[in-house]
Amino acid sequence: xxxxxxxxxxxxxxxxxxxxxxxxxxxxxxxxxxxxxxxxxxxxxxxxxxxxxxxxxxxxxxxxxxxxxxxxxxxxxxxxxxxxxxxxxxxxxxxxxxxxxxxxxxxxxxxxxxxxxxxxxxxxxxxxxxxxxxxxxxxxxxxxxxxxxxxxxxxxxxxxxxxxxxxxxxxxxxxxxxxxxxxxxxxxxxxxxxxxxxxxxxxxxxxxxxxxxxxxxxxxxxxxxxxxxxxxxxxxxxxxxxxxxxxxxx
Numbered sequence: 001x002x003x004x005x006x007x008x009x010x011x012x013x014x015x016x017x018x019x020x021x022x023x024x025x026x027x028x029x030x031x032x033x034x035x036x037x038x039x040x041x042x043x044x045x046x047x048x049x050x051x052x053x054x055x056x057x058x059x060x061x062x063x064x065x066x067x068x069x070x071x072x073x074x075x076x077x078x079x080x081x082x083x084x085x086x087x088x089x090x091x092x093x094x095x096x097x098x099x100x101x102x103x104x105x106x107x108x109x110x111x112x113x114x115x116x117x118x119x120x121x122x123x124x125x126x127x128x129x130x131x132x133x134x135x136x137x138x139x140x141x142x143x144x145x146x147x148x149x150x151x152x153x154x155x156x157x158x159x160x161x162x163x164x165x166x167x168x169x170x171x172x173x174x175x176x177x178x179x180x181x182x183x184x185x186x187x188x189x190x191x192x193x194x195x196x197x198x199x200x201x202x203x204x205x206x207x208x209x210x211x212x213x214x215x216x217x218x219x220x221x222x223x224x225x226x227x228x229x230x231x232x233x234x235x236x237x238x239x240x241x242x243x244x245x246x247x248x249x250x
Contacts, residue, residue, distance in 0.1 A: 036065040056176040057185035077196040084184045089203055096207035097161040105155045121151060124169045131174040146177060160210050160218045
């Protein structure tokens with residue numbers, strides 16, 4: 001019995017009108033009402049396809065129906081999109097994010113967007129100590145180390161990967177750092193249960209399509225944080241001004 005995992009595409013969120021916040025209040029679904037994102041291939045033994053999402057598993061684990069968990073438990077083999085437990089996979093993903101030798105992000109981004117990006121990352125670095133949890137600090141995690149682990153060498157990365165990085169630099173995501181994403185958690189569980197594991201894609205099969213996107217194709221995905229600067233409110237501006245004042249006094 002085998003269990004194949006694939007990743008659901010993310011939802012795109014356009015810029016909301018300035019000053020408008022939308023809140024959806026939805027009833028808490030019952031287990032029987034949840035979409036399991038599980039497909040069964042009827043054969044002997046059966047095989048399953050399961051859709052995941054790249055978020056900390058603790059955010060979604062309670063919403064995964066029991067039939068999906070049971071299929072995972074019963075399977076002898078589990079195949080993932082990529083093998084995130086393999087150091088060569090992680091190294092390959094890091095390498096493919098880089099611009100060609102000699103190029104920097106400043107060379108390929110519009111000047112104004114690059115300026116906003118740089119200021120936004122300064123703001124994130126300033127706020128990181130306040131976003132971290134006591135548990136993270138108790139484990140010896142330092143804000144500077146965490147920032148460098150996420151955003152280190154950002155000026156050498158391709159726009160699409162910087163966009164993905166920026167979208168993960170939120171207070172909610174920072175507070176979840178250290179919790180494996182769902183795919184990695186399932187891979188770790190499969191390894192712990194001595195299941196046979198594998199990957200259905202190679203690193204280059206993921207990287208090449210993304211690296212083939214030009215800036216106009218990537219532009220819309222920058223909207224929430226950088227192409228809609230008015231949505232960030234006054235807090236960021238105040239923080240930047242405070243930081244500059246401290247530097248001037250030093």
